[in-house]
Amino acid sequence: MVFLGLLSLASFFFAFCQAAVTWNATPFNPSSIPLAVRTPYLSTWLPQGSGSALNAVWAQHWTGQTVGWAGFIKVDGTAYSFLGDPRISAPFQKATQKSMQFTSTQSVFVMSAGPVDLTVTFLSPVEPTDLTKQSFPFSYMALSVTATDGNSHSVQIYSDITAEWVAGDITLPVNWSTATGGTLVHQVQLQNQTVFAEATDRALYGSAFYATTSASGVTYQSGEDLVVRAQFVNNSVLLNTADTGFRPISERWPVFAFAHDLGKAVNSTPSTPVVVSVGHVRDPAISYIIAGGQLQDRSSYFWNQFSDISDAITSFTADYANALARNTKFDAQVQKDAVAISVDYAAIVALSIRQTMGAMEITISKNSDGSFNTTDVLVFMKEISSDGNINTVDVIFPAYPLLLYVNPLLAKYLLAGLFEYQATGQYPNKYSVHDLGASYPRAIGHNDGADEPMPVEESGNMLIMALAYAQKSGDNSQLTTYASLLDQWTQFLIADSLIPESQISTDDFAGSLANQTNLAIKGIVGIKAMAVIAGILGDTEKSQNYSTTAASYVTRWQTLATSPDQSHLTLSYGDSASWGLSYNLYADKLLKLNLFPNVVYQMQTNWYRGVQQSFGVPLDTRHTYTKSDWSIWTAAVMTDTNARDAFISAVKKTAANGLSSQPLGDWYETKDGKPEGFRARPVVGGHLALLALSSQTASPVNSSSSPSASAVDVPSGARNIAVPLPFSWLGQLLRRGSWSGLRFPGVLEPPQRSVSRIFVLHNSARIS
Numbered sequence: 001m002v003f004l005g006l007l008s009l010a011s012f013f014f015a016f017c018q019a020a021v022t023w024n025a026t027p028f029n030p031s032s033i034p035l036a037v038r039t040p041y042l043s044t045w046l047p048q049g050s051g052s053a054l055n056a057v058w059a060q061h062w063t064g065q066t067v068g069w070a071g072f073i074k075v076d077g078t079a080y081s082f083l084g085d086p087r088i089s090a091p092f093q094k095a096t097q098k099s100m101q102f103t104s105t106q107s108v109f110v111m112s113a114g115p116v117d118l119t120v121t122f123l124s125p126v127e128p129t130d131l132t133k134q135s136f137p138f139s140y141m142a143l144s145v146t147a148t149d150g151n152s153h154s155v156q157i158y159s160d161i162t163a164e165w166v167a168g169d170i171t172l173p174v175n176w177s178t179a180t181g182g183t184l185v186h187q188v189q190l191q192n193q194t195v196f197a198e199a200t201d202r203a204l205y206g207s208a209f210y211a212t213t214s215a216s217g218v219t220y221q222s223g224e225d226l227v228v229r230a231q232f233v234n235n236s237v238l239l240n241t242a243d244t245g246f247r248p249i250s251e252r253w254p255v256f257a258f259a260h261d262l263g264k265a266v267n268s269t270p271s272t273p274v275v276v277s278v279g280h281v282r283d284p285a286i287s288y289i290i291a292g293g294q295l296q297d298r299s300s301y302f303w304n305q306f307s308d309i310s311d312a313i314t315s316f317t318a319d320y321a322n323a324l325a326r327n328t329k330f331d332a333q334v335q336k337d338a339v340a341i342s343v344d345y346a347a348i349v350a351l352s353i354r355q356t357m358g359a360m361e362i363t364i365s366k367n368s369d370g371s372f373n374t375t376d377v378l379v380f381m382k383e384i385s386s387d388g389n390i391n392t393v394d395v396i397f398p399a400y401p402l403l404l405y406v407n408p409l410l411a412k413y414l415l416a417g418l419f420e421y422q423a424t425g426q427y428p429n430k431y432s433v434h435d436l437g438a439s440y441p442r443a444i445g446h447n448d449g450a451d452e453p454m455p456v457e458e459s460g461n462m463l464i465m466a467l468a469y470a471q472k473s474g475d476n477s478q479l480t481t482y483a484s485l486l487d488q489w490t491q492f493l494i495a496d497s498l499i500p501e502s503q504i505s506t507d508d509f510a511g512s513l514a515n516q517t518n519l520a521i522k523g524i525v526g527i528k529a530m531a532v533i534a535g536i537l538g539d540t541e542k543s544q545n546y547s548t549t550a551a552s553y554v555t556r557w558q559t560l561a562t563s564p565d566q567s568h569l570t571l572s573y574g575d576s577a578s579w580g581l582s583y584n585l586y587a588d589k590l591l592k593l594n595l596f597p598n599v600v601y602q603m604q605t606n607w608y609r610g611v612q613q614s615f616g617v618p619l620d621t622r623h624t625y626t627k628s629d630w631s632i633w634t635a636a637v638m639t640d641t642n643a644r645d646a647f648i649s650a651v652k653k654t655a656a657n658g659l660s661s662q663p664l665g666d667w668y669e670t671k672d673g674k675p676e677g678f679r680a681r682p683v684v685g686g687h688l689a690l691l692a693l694s695s696q697t698a699s700p701v702n703s704s705s706s707p708s709a710s711a712v713d714v715p716s717g718a719r720n721i722a723v724p725l726p727f728s729w730l731g732q733l734l735r736r737g738s739w740s741g742l743r744f745p746g747v748l749e750p751p752q753r754s755v756s757r758i759f760v761l762h763n764s765a766r767i768s
Ligand SMILES: *[C@@H]1O[C@H](CO)[C@@H](O)[C@H](O)[C@H]1NC(C)=O
Pocket: 175, 176, 177, 190, 191, 192, 193
């Protein structure tokens, strides 16, 4: 035991002694820096640990697989690498990283290369109110050069991607082509395409693209990495030639490159940015179960505006300056809102937004004539890194504050598939389904009812989320259409939420337990939410009935769940020494129900003050780990700002501790800040919990079908996301193994598939 303790102490020190951050990091140096993060497959990060410069390591997919992205700059004939870790025989130096700054949409590096500074801006747009733009799976890299010595210099810039952008298995054969119109577009894909299939969390179909606007001084080349890179380093120009020897990703590594000649007069005025765009496109994107067990192919929303992919790429690539302006404005709004809470809070929020948005895809279906049905919008979210489920209710739930903040309509479209599927009557249990399918991108439902059962958890989540959307948007259509499903789930909560049977909650890795205090909170809030919903729908009697039930449950719950000395809520009834994060109280605040008495909030605020570890308050007394999303939810219900800020600062301290090189993890040890097995999960959208609370209710959604109507405004806030296999596998095991097998097969309401979506949002918005 002592020996083990010493070992971990040693590795802890090692991590800190390595401290390699020699640049200015603003607001802090995170575990991994988002570079191109827009979908579960276009998710490219710069791993940090204790600090790695942009040109010290290769970028990685969120799974940890290398994603080759290399860059050189030549200044007066001298070559410097600025991106990736290429090894070639031609001579070059490494640029020196001066700074790294991230905002909600951008990661910006300044690299010093002899007498010039190169500013490298990675912009992964967040366009929550423009479905066309948000659904386009591309990201930008922009490169601008400034002389730092007062003189003029001759400058050329080079960058390339490898075929690692299309698959994790580098032995797979790929083919490629380069289009040379007004936009130069490299395209590369697996030779063997398998639609809707994944291996190690990477799509086994679709294509990767690398594009730039054609102009004089712009050259391209595809070919072996060593050859193409040396061509530029030796000659400052590429040959405008294509390699046609199709082969596996790692066989004489084919790369897809551009070079830009900035001329001889680069001076102290920043040069017009060289813009390259990078993307990963699949069509169809999602397979989705509709009535009668039929599977519907769904496409990314942007397709309704573009007849072919090259038009879309041209439009996106040319739109950089506007995209930068829009996203800089978005960043500023988020910063303003978040810094009003605290500086640490703003830093956490900025790191969480691309990660959450990058786990989602916005889709539409086709009409029988092949045209797109733009009123049939569904959003899908991947449960990244924990098991790859699609539209997991208890993953959407923690992420929900972000959606409510950036655009509640996205929240509606995320819930819509869950409602539609259960309304078809194909799902056999009477509580809410856990997810829409075991494996992204196949939303094929669970007609056998054998999804991971979280009866109280998911039923409560659906009720809470449905009401929250209606409150923020003023749009009650989902409540109206799915009233009977909502009521069905409420019956289940009335039966099982005051004295919850032994079951798992969303924190399934912690194991199952009976009489969970926090789960009971969720169920009771769910009942009260249905009381409010019934009121909205005009059923006063039902509303009264559920209100009375919820209130009486709260009174009984308080007795069951409070420790005998009245110092804290217990983890489970009767276990007086136990406690946990009662983060479900957040739903009481979010929905403005005032259901739980203030004395409960005050008691918990006082209690958490005394149980802080170095890296936060443990999730509960069964373990010493915690969750960042639930920590921030708990922060949001504290009755004083010191207690609130202690939670926030602990999350920030962990995110900045240099002990991980994975995209922001939401699960970690409170004693030493070490990461547990989750990374890159969209649940970090829960870090926006305080913003969703303070944002005003949005103006009512305009239900007119005017295509250009700016139907939804963003609430006070912003105008406008394998694990190497063992982790995935471990996640599966943990999730499945801990469950006892409770089932509640039941009767279901008659199928109701007459869904009418009445919103048409920014239909006419084009990417340009
Ligand atoms: C690449 O392979 C796919 C499928 O094998 C084929 O459809 C496509 O035309 C090929 N593309 C090129 C550029 O050879």
